[in-house]
Amino acid sequence: MLDSARLRIAVRRGPPIVEDLRSTTVSDDPVQRRDLILLERARDGDLDAFNDLVVCYQDHLYALVARMVPDRDQASDAVQEAFFSAFRNMHSFRGGSVRSWLSRICVNAAMDAQRAKKRRPSQPYPELEDDTWQPPAGAEADPVHTTLTHERTTALNEALARITDDQRTAIVLFDVEGYDYAEIAEMTGVSLGTVKSRIHRGRLALRGLLEDRMELFRG
Amino acid sequence: MAERHVEHDPLHVAAHAAGDPGGEAAMGEVLVRECGECAALADDLRAIAAATAALPPLQRPRDFSLTQADASRLRRRRLGGLGWPSRLIGRPLAGGLMAIGLAGILFSTVPSMLTRSSAGAADPGGDPAASRETVIGQGEGDAAHNLPAPGDAHAAIRSPGRLQSPGPAASAPPSAFEPPRRAPSEPPALLAASVFAFMLGGTLYVALDLRRGRGAG
Numbered sequence: 001m002l003d004s005a006r007l008r009i010a011v012r013r014g015p016p017i018v019e020d021l022r023s024t025t026v027s028d029d030p031v032q033r034r035d036l037i038l039l040e041r042a043r044d045g046d047l048d049a050f051n052d053l054v055v056c057y058q059d060h061l062y063a064l065v066a067r068m069v070p071d072r073d074q075a076s077d078a079v080q081e082a083f084f085s086a087f088r089n090m091h092s093f094r095g096g097s098v099r100s101w102l103s104r105i106c107v108n109a110a111m112d113a114q115r116a117k118k119r120r121p122s123q124p125y126p127e128l129e130d131d132t133w134q135p136p137a138g139a140e141a142d143p144v145h146t147t148l149t150h151e152r153t154t155a156l157n158e159a160l161a162r163i164t165d166d167q168r169t170a171i172v173l174f175d176v177e178g179y180d181y182a183e184i185a186e187m188t189g190v191s192l193g194t195v196k197s198r199i200h201r202g203r204l205a206l207r208g209l210l211e212d213r214m215e216l217f218r219g
Numbered sequence: 220m221a222e223r224h225v226e227h228d229p230l231h232v233a234a235h236a237a238g239d240p241g242g243e244a245a246m247g248e249v250l251v252r253e254c255g256e257c258a259a260l261a262d263d264l265r266a267i268a269a270a271t272a273a274l275p276p277l278q279r280p281r282d283f284s285l286t287q288a289d290a291s292r293l294r295r296r297r298l299g300g301l302g303w304p305s306r307l308i309g310r311p312l313a314g315g316l317m318a319i320g321l322a323g324i325l326f327s328t329v330p331s332m333l334t335r336s337s338a339g340a341a342d343p344g345g346d347p348a349a350s351r352e353t354v355i356g357q358g359e360g361d362a363a364h365n366l367p368a369p370g371d372a373h374a375a376i377r378s379p380g381r382l383q384s385p386g387p388a389a390s391a392p393p394s395a396f397e398p399p400r401r402a403p404s405e406p407p408a409l410l411a412a413s414v415f416a417f418m419l420g421g422t423l424y425v426a427l428d429l430r431r432g433r434g435a436g
Contacts, residue, residue, distance in 0.1 A: 062279035200233035217266040
């Protein structure tokens with residue numbers, strides 16, 4: 001075995017070239033390029049640059065976490081903790097999309113919040129109502145349509161708050177955030193098959209919970 | 220086919236409704252084509268998925284920007300987490316403390332255990348009270364009772380001092396002529412306290428360091 005051809009080739013081959021993506025990757029996407037510049041400046045100690053990133057992504061990340069953790073206070077705390085964690089660990093960012101990196105940190109923070117809620121089940125999640133925000137209604141808005149949309153949103157939020165945390169996380173990441181199965185599997189640390197199963201079972205559970213109100217969703 | 224709907228696997232229908240590739244979705248497609256209730260279920264699942272995707276965004280309750288105080292605190296924590304004292308000095312120091320503690324325990328307990336076991340071996344059928352007196356040297360009340368008889372060689376070996384003071388003095392309590400002896404291998408209190416402190420310090424440091432490492436990760 002020691003004098004096999006494969007070994008000789010392996011010995012002749014030089015060490016693999018490891019590319020450091022952190023400072024050399026230049027993205028074609030202007031948003032990504034802006035994010036990388038801001039992150040580079042934040043790494044150099046510019047807090048305003050980091051806060052520019054916070055301003056860019058806090059709406060998106062709060063919406064993501066609040067769908068996963070229906071308790072508003074817990075969701076806020078999880079997002080704040082995620083930004084703290086991002087600030088602490090920005091030197092370990094290895095390139096790629098800053099948005100995905102922040103989303104991953106937020107998903108982890110949200111999952112931690114879910115686990116904390118399980119450990120201290122003081123009260124079940126309150127239903128996730130969107131009373132604090134309503135879509136802007138133009139003058140031509142149809143009141144019937146607006147009412148229907150509101151009822152549908154309320155019913156769906158209530159049902160989402162009642163399925164399991166794992167199913168809700170998978171559904172939110174897939175349907176609301178638009179991640180694919182592989183990305184969700186990587187984010188949540190489970191297999192691709194588990195992600196599919198959670199999404200399918202979660203949708204079936206939602207359908208079971210909404211069975212009496214399905215007319216809101218049809219047509 | 221509809222009467223057999225209860226036998227149909229809804230997960231196959233869900234896979235088909237989600238547009239998954241693969242065998243499950245293919246089976247789901249057959250079910251949807253041939254079973255009206257499965258077709259209705261698939262429609263409902265698609266409607267729910269569409270409604271979920273169209274959920275309005277939630278308004279955040281506050282601004283999540285970091286203040287200067289936050290940044291300073293987090294920088295300090297980051298430096299503390301990476302801290303060279305922790306890796307280069309702290310851990311070896313903690314390991315050393317634990318080793319010293321362990322060595323102290325060994326040195327203080329093993330000789331006394333050996334002494335006890337050798338005393339037990341030397342007098343397997345002897346009087347337990349006499350043996351206790353020999354090892355510990357505290358037998359005050361029954362010392363006179365345990366004084367050796369002239370022909371008792373074993374007892375003479377055990378307490379040779381007593382042989383040199385026979386006669387009337389033998390009836391006096393031993394404290395009158397012989398102070399109580401300490402066991403030769405009993406660890407001093409200071410040594411025991413130091414050993415305990417070393418062990419405790421080292422263990423606490425390692426535990427805290429491990430906990431901090433988990434938090435940073």
